[in-house]
Amino acid sequence: MNCKLVSTECDGRTPLDRRSFLKCALASGAALTAGELAAPAAAAAPTGGQAQNDAQFTFEAKFYEKLDNRKIKCKLCPRECVVGDKERGYCGVRENRGGIYYTIVHSRVCAAHVDPIEKKPLFHYLPGTMAFSVATAGCNVNCKFCQNWDISQSRPEEIPAQYLSPHQAADLARKYDCPTIAYTYSEPVVFAEYLMDTADAAHQAGVRSIVVSNGYMQHDSLQQAYGKMDAVKIDLKAFTESYYAKVVTGQLKPVLDSLVTLRKMGKWTEIVYLVVPGLNDDDAELRGLAQWIKANLGPDVPLHFTQFHPEYLLKNLPITPVPTLERAKALADTEGLRYVYIGNVPGHPAQNTYCPQCRKLLVERVGFTASQMLIRKDSTCPFCAHSIPGIWHA
């Protein structure tokens, strides 16, 4: 398999401990040697270049409206790109051809991997299981800290990709004992059509779907696309509009709206907040975040404060100090959130799940591995019978 091996989710670099590394390597080795996917010819020299077969990946997009003069307005995300003929939207993977808008990344998978679900991270959803994880090129924002920028900020023809139909993805997930397919690494919003078709195929095959997303979507596209998901992880990049404008090239409000919509839809949702030193780690901002979550989503939504590592256009900032993450957690705990985690810090006790009532350890995590899982089939604590929110068993 020639497509990119991605070792990190989109919210921050994740150092692997030895055990996690071995587990990941074993899992990914299976996918890598499978050979189910045909490698495309990579363009490398002026005499030997060969383009990928564009037609294979091109389908009319959902979520757009036609305008005069062969222009279209994209209705997928709040950006609402008005795109002229022969041009692409901000995401770089949707193109106007003669007044019809197309996705050019349907089944055009540039990254595929078998990951522990804890790596997404989803901590309250089928812990200890593996997720068949796929991505295409493209993203509808441009986070200056993105560690997968080489795929998220590229146009599809610039990176090696392979054809993987929705049914093939479902088959591979089953073959590698993955109860879920994860749409991840880049930004699944931009390959919504592929995500929707794959979720349908997967459900027919008894495989669930989860998405790792920035949540920067319009209401209708969110409902239609993520309505097909079984669990959602949203990267809430900050709690200020200025950060979204300067660092993310997006907006905060639509993401908060998406979180509320997901809550109303009853989707299992977890939130990751990448703590970037000096930019979004202010006490007032963190307190405001926790208060908003409690008031709008409830105290049981898992919140992961993850460690930033210098990447892409923010290489001159330091790694988030662990005390900063601990301060963020303490603030959120104080505000009444019940499941606040610290991520990207292997071995930190705040990676574990504790019963909020009896404080006993329920799920112990080492790296990306759930090494102990005591929550009962009825989702209760075995020590005090307190209900622990989440989907703990398949």
Add this chain to the structure above:
Amino acid sequence: MTDPRNRCRRSFLARCLTGAVALSAAGLRATAEAQMPSGKSRVVVARDPQLCGAGSNIDAGRLEALLDRAMQSLFNLPASHDNTIAAWRRIASANDKVSLKVNTLGGRGIVTNVELVEAVRERLQQAGVAARNIVVWDRDTEELERAGFRIATGGDRVQCYGTDRVGYEDKLSAWGSVGSRLSKILTRATSVLINLPVLKDHDGAGVTIALKNMYGTIHNPNKYHPNGCDPYVADLNMLPEIRSCMKLTICDATTAMYDGGPGFKPEFSWKCNGVLVAQDAVALDFTGWQTIERKRAEKGLKTLDAEGRAPRYIATAADSEHTLGHGDPAHIAVIEV
């Protein structure tokens, strides 16, 4: 002025966001000042009403003669073949690798014409540049072919292919709001860059002429269209890899578009029958913009400013942070030939 010792950690870190960029800018400043024209920037507008004749075909001989006149005027040289070659030798020497960045995105009808590129190629070779050291390029090989260019790779011929054949550098180049991977044609096959854009309206940016044609040198142009492409166009042209080798702009204005761009729409195009030539791309863009505005007025259309899409990036490119050229008509000498 704030005492640096009083800066809090947060403001220091926030400044770090653009820290790398500031360092780059400082490194370039001396060069930029040295290159900044002390007087007016010369923009030659060369026209020949017979260029396209009665039909749509360009008269290659007339176009070559027009280009010669433009180059002589650009360097204020008396008309002669020797002076034409002398003008070209101010752009490139025998040791240079010269790349000709054309614009083929709009589709046949509003692309850099093969005849113009042929004329440039001819003169470059006469000036001593070896054919194998000249490359005609754009983003995509198929688009080049559709525009009428014959693809050529290898051998002693003039080369012609798209970045899709060689790819983009893995390393990011960054300045201000821009962080991009550059075409390997620019970074590995270019010591002198000659920009050959077309003159056209752009629904988002207002106009797309010289400066914006550099969007075709990077892997992620789609990221730089918000806010009328401002300040992205200016920031992109500040990348050292572009700025250091950009020597000349020859804008193909045989056919131009005054509305409905950037894709070709015949109903909004006109036979402008000319070329615009300058070393100052900002001044050329300003001049081209005014040409489009005059045509819009003639057609009874609103100004681009009234439509909320004036090309603000031109002024940004000229500001004190960028100093890429002159965007003020008081500092531009338009020479009509």
